[in-house]
Amino acid sequence: MSLAAGFKELNNLLPGQVKANEPMARHTTWRIGGPADIFVEPAGVAELARLVGWVHSRGFPLYFIGNGSNLLVRDGGIRGIVVKIGRAFGQVRVEGTTLIAGAGTKLGALAAIARKSGIGGLEFTAGIPGTVGGAVVMNAGANGTSMADLVQEVILMDATGELDRRPAQELGFGYRTSNLLGSSLVVLEVTCRGVARDPALIRADMDRYLARRRASQPLSYPSAGSVFKNPPGKTAGWLIEQAGCKGMRQGDAQVSLVHANFIVNLGKATARDVQILIHRVQQLVYERFGITLNLEVQVLGED
Numbered sequence: 001m002s003l004a005a006g007f008k009e010l011n012n013l014l015p016g017q018v019k020a021n022e023p024m025a026r027h028t029t030w031r032i033g034g035p036a037d038i039f040v041e042p043a044g045v046a047e048l049a050r051l052v053g054w055v056h057s058r059g060f061p062l063y064f065i066g067n068g069s070n071l072l073v074r075d076g077g078i079r080g081i082v083v084k085i086g087r088a089f090g091q092v093r094v095e096g097t098t099l100i101a102g103a104g105t106k107l108g109a110l111a112a113i114a115r116k117s118g119i120g121g122l123e124f125t126a127g128i129p130g131t132v133g134g135a136v137v138m139n140a141g142a143n144g145t146s147m148a149d150l151v152q153e154v155i156l157m158d159a160t161g162e163l164d165r166r167p168a169q170e171l172g173f174g175y176r177t178s179n180l181l182g183s184s185l186v187v188l189e190v191t192c193r194g195v196a197r198d199p200a201l202i203r204a205d206m207d208r209y210l211a212r213r214r215a216s217q218p219l220s221y222p223s224a225g226s227v228f229k230n231p232p233g234k235t236a237g238w239l240i241e242q243a244g245c246k247g248m249r250q251g252d253a254q255v256s257l258v259h260a261n262f263i264v265n266l267g268k269a270t271a272r273d274v275q276i277l278i279h280r281v282q283q284l285v286y287e288r289f290g291i292t293l294n295l296e297v298q299v300l301g302e303d
Ligand SMILES: Cc1cc2nc3c(=O)[nH]c(=O)nc-3n(C[C@H](O)[C@H](O)[C@H](O)COP(=O)(O)OP(=O)(O)OC[C@H]3O[C@@H](n4cnc5c(N)ncnc54)[C@H](O)[C@@H]3O)c2cc1C
Pocket: 029, 063, 064, 065, 066, 067, 068, 069, 070, 071, 085, 103, 104, 127, 128, 129, 130, 131, 132, 133, 134, 135, 136, 137, 138, 139, 140, 141, 142, 176, 180, 181, 182, 185, 186, 187, 188, 217, 219, 223, 224, 225, 226, 298
C-alpha cells in the first residue's frame, strides 16, 4: 500500500488526528527537522490502539515521540508514521506519595503537582523540558538523580496494541538509557513513588535547580539540551571546551558559548549543520584526549 492510500485510510480511522508531510521542526525543541510522511497525535489510548493495530497490519515504519526535546530529525524527514504522545496522555493521579502519570504529561507539570501534594523526589526534573514517557525511555536525570530512582512500574503498549504492566527492574535503566529505547513499545503510563516532604523545601530546591540552569545553559536559543553523554569521570562540556570547540559555528548551528555540550540553533540551522558540528567536535575531542564522545540525542530520519 502506498503512503498516500495509507493516509486516506488512517484519516478515516482517526479523523482530525492525522497530518501528511508534517514538518518535524514544529515538534522538536531544536526547531529542526524535515517532514514526517504521516504524523498522528492520537486522542487517547483507544485511538492509539487502533492506530498501532493498523500500522502493524500494513507494515509501515512507526516512531513515537514525546516533546521532541532530545531529538535530531534529519533534513530529509521521516519515511513512515510518527506518533506524538502528547496532551491526550496527560492525566495524573495522586495516591499518597505515589504519582501515576500519563506518558504525555510534561515533567514540569508533574513536578508542580508533586510539589503541591507535598511529594518529594522529583525536584531534579525542574527545567527538563520532556514528557514523562520520553523521560522514562531516556532515563532523564540531573543532579545525581534520574527517573530510575523514581519509577515503580510502567504500562506499555506493544506493536499489536496489547497492554503490558512492567516493573522498573525490567526496564534496563542505565545512564540516559533503558531497554525501551529503540524498541517497538510505547509508554502509556508511569508510576512514580516519591516521599512526603514539605512543599516549601521542594520549591526551594526546584528554584535553586532552575536558577542554576538559567545561569549555565543557553535557554534563549532552541536546543536539545546536552548533545553528548558524559564519558566516565569527565564531563563532555569540559572536554569540548578544552578541545577549543566552544563557539564553533556551521551555518546557524553553534557550539554554545554558554555551555559547550549544547549546540544552539541561532535561527535557520539545518540538521546537516548540526551533524557537521557534531562530527567536528567528536574529531577534535578525540585528537586532544583520545576519547570518543557518544551522542545523547536521538537521531531520526533521512539526510
Ligand atoms: C534545554 C534542555 C535541557 C535539558 N536538560 C536535560 C537534563 O537535565 N537531563 C536530561 O536527562 N535530559 C535533558 N534534556 C533532554 C530531554 O529533555 C530529555 O531527554 C527528555 O526526557 C526527553 O523527553 P521528550 O518527551 O522530549 O522525548 P523525545 O525527545 O520526544 O524522545 C526521546 C526518545 O524517547 C522516545 N519516546 C518519547 N516518548 C515516548 C513514549 N511515550 N513511548 C515510547 N518512546 C517514547 C523517542 O522515540 C525517542 O527515542 C534537556 C533538553 C533541553 C532542550
